Amino acid sequence: MSQDLQAVSATPGGAAGSDVDTTSLAKLIDTSTCIGCKACEAACQEWNDHPVTLAPFDGTYQSQPDLSHSFWNLIKFNETEIDGAPAWLMSKYQCMHCIDPGCLRSCPAPGAIVQHANGIVDFVPEQCIGCGYCMTGCPFDVPKFDPYTKKVYKCTLCTDRVSVGLEPACIKACPTSCLTFGARDELIQIAEERAETLREDGFQAAGVYNPAGVGGTQVLYVLRHADQPEAYGLPADPQIPWTVTLWKGPLKWLGNLVFVGGVLGAFLHYVRYGPQAEEAPEDARDGE
Amino acid sequence: MASDGRVTRFNAAERIVHWVVALAFGYAALTGLALWSPRLFWLAAVFGGGTTARAWHPWGGVVFTAALAVMFLKWARAMRIDADDRTWLARAHRYAVHDHAGLPEPGRFNAGQKALFWLQSAAAALLLASGVVLWLPESMPRALREASILIHPLAAVASIGGIILHVYMGTAAVPKALRGMIQGWVTPRWAALHHPKWYREIRK
Numbered sequence: 370m371s372q373d374l375q376a377v378s379a380t381p382g383g384a385a386g387s388d389v390d391t392t393s394l395a396k397l398i399d400t401s402t403c404i405g406c407k408a409c410e411a412a413c414q415e416w417n418d419h420p421v422t423l424a425p426f427d428g429t430y431q432s433q434p435d436l437s438h439s440f441w442n443l444i445k446f447n448e449t450e451i452d453g454a455p456a457w458l459m460s461k462y463q464c465m466h467c468i469d470p471g472c473l474r475s476c477p478a479p480g481a482i483v484q485h486a487n488g489i490v491d492f493v494p495e496q497c498i499g500c501g502y503c504m505t506g507c508p509f510d511v512p513k514f515d516p517y518t519k520k521v522y523k524c525t526l527c528t529d530r531v532s533v534g535l536e537p538a539c540i541k542a543c544p545t546s547c548l549t550f551g552a553r554d555e556l557i558q559i560a561e562e563r564a565e566t567l568r569e570d571g572f573q574a575a576g577v578y579n580p581a582g583v584g585g586t587q588v589l590y591v592l593r594h595a596d597q598p599e600a601y602g603l604p605a606d607p608q609i610p611w612t613v614t615l616w617k618g619p620l621k622w623l624g625n626l627v628f629v630g631g632v633l634g635a636f637l638h639y640v641r642y643g644p645q646a647e648e649a650p651e652d653a654r655d656g657e
Numbered sequence: 658m659a660s661d662g663r664v665t666r667f668n669a670a671e672r673i674v675h676w677v678v679a680l681a682f683g684y685a686a687l688t689g690l691a692l693w694s695p696r697l698f699w700l701a702a703v704f705g706g707g708t709t710a711r712a713w714h715p716w717g718g719v720v721f722t723a724a725l726a727v728m729f730l731k732w733a734r735a736m737r738i739d740a741d742d743r744t745w746l747a748r749a750h751r752y753a754v755h756d757h758a759g760l761p762e763p764g765r766f767n768a769g770q771k772a773l774f775w776l777q778s779a780a781a782a783l784l785l786a787s788g789v790v791l792w793l794p795e796s797m798p799r800a801l802r803e804a805s806i807l808i809h810p811l812a813a814v815a816s817i818g819g820i821i822l823h824v825y826m827g828t829a830a831v832p833k834a835l836r837g838m839i840q841g842w843v844t845p846r847w848a849a850l851h852h853p854k855w856y857r858e859i860r861k
Contacts, residue, residue: 379695379698380695475806477691477692477693477695477698478698478707479695479698496707497708498701498706498707498708498710498711499708499711499712500692500711500791500794501791501794501795502791502794502806504794504795504802505794505799505802505803505806510799513795514794514795516795519708519712610803610806612803612804612806612807613803613806613807615807616806616807616810616811620807620810620811620814621693621694623814624693624810624813624814625694627814627815627817627818627821628814628817628818628821631817631818631821631822632821635821635822635825635829635830638753638825638830639825639829639830642753642754642755644829644830644831644832645755645830645831645832645851646755646850647832647833647847647850648833648844648846648847648849648850649846649847649849649850649853650846651846
């Protein structure tokens with residue numbers, strides 16, 4: 370593993386280089402300027418060499434019902450009513466590149482999920498064993514199983530482009546600059562300023578989506594209705610499932626106690642007390 | 658009871674079922690432990706690598722639960738826990754230090770074996786139910802997956818813990834018990850000591 374990793378799945382003790390201070394990168398999605406053109410979808414498919422996937426028209430402006438193993442970037446469309454006014458909500462959906470990624474935490478295969486020092490969370494198909502635990506660990510339902518390769522895939526935040534100084538494909542394609550890419554600290558500041566402008570414009574509930582339940586995310590949103598992220602298809606309070614946390618924490622210790630204690634206990638019992646008697650004494654025999 | 662001084666402890670069908678359960682359990686347990694902890698992931702390499710272990714572990718589980726179901730049908734009646742068994746279990750610590758005074762006489766199975774049987778049966782039911790969910794995560798609802806990701810290892814810990822004790826009892830702790838499960842017979846005096854109530858019954 371190179372030294373630009375800060376966390377590796379199923380690898381306790383962190384990664385080499387995890388103490389290196391590297392700028393954390395992020396993607397900012399300003400939904401208030403998204404026109405739903407889906408250029409980012411096309412760019413993502415093209416850059417990652419994914420096939421064209423057609424879905425039947427079901428009366429919405431959404432191109433696919435959901436993300437898939439070969440469709441990593443989806444513009445969700447929701448036509449609804451907010452505060453008595455009609456709302457056409459377009460929002461880009463993809464891996465959130467969490468600061469505390471539930472996929473990485475729940476992955477049992479060493480090295481199958483890595484978090485780069487710049488914060489990008491990436492899957493390594495060569496190490497993936499296809500268990501699908503990441504799909505349960507992720508509170509955003511992002512990783513998707515490929516029935517053909519029997520492995521799980523998701524957005525890489527174009528780590529291959531970023532590592533050579535290019536911006537992700539979706540950012541590159543966005544015609545309204547509703548997508549921006551850069552240092553996370555700066556983007557949070559820009560997002561807050563943008564939300565402030567929206568509030569001045571009358572969208573009192575405008576704000577930044579950067580959910581604390583997963584330690585914050587490296588995909589940030591500006592929402593006109595930040596009090597209702599569900600309307601955009603975003604979970605209101607995403608958390609790594611408590612069952613995953615319990616399994617990876619206290620249960621592991623309980624299990625180790627049972628396994629090691631059981632074997633050690635049996636051994637010590639044998640040393641201290643020895644085996645049971647083998648047979649009844651002669652006179653108890655056969656009952657004559 | 659045979660005339661050659663051998664008491665049939667387990668007939669061939671029982672032995673075969675027992676060892677199919679045991680082998681499948683061993684396979685599922687070891688491949689499962691590979692996914693339990695990164696420190697044990699080397700076990701996956703022993704069984705053909707992580708992808709292979711992931712692909713075949715569920716089938717090991719299927720064989721295990723199917724064979725255990727047969728075992729269950731064969732033994733469930735004999736495994737019923739009665740008042741004597743409850744007394745025996747309450748005094749199991751005395752049995753552990755070879756103080757058999759005041760312990761009710763065991764029948765074909767002692768209370769410890771019966772407790773193990775019910776523990777394994779309950780654990781297997783949980784392992785199967787949660788295992789199917791973990792097997793096909795892409796077609797299972799989130800609530801089931803979140804529950805199964807905890808229930809599966811929890812049931813496995815209980816099950817493996819029971820089996821550690823069972824293997825110790827069946828090999829080192831009770832001499833010649835293993836022969837009863839491999840060759841199928843024990844001596845009359847072995848039966849008279851370890852399962853006196855059963856021995857009296859079959860001697861009739």
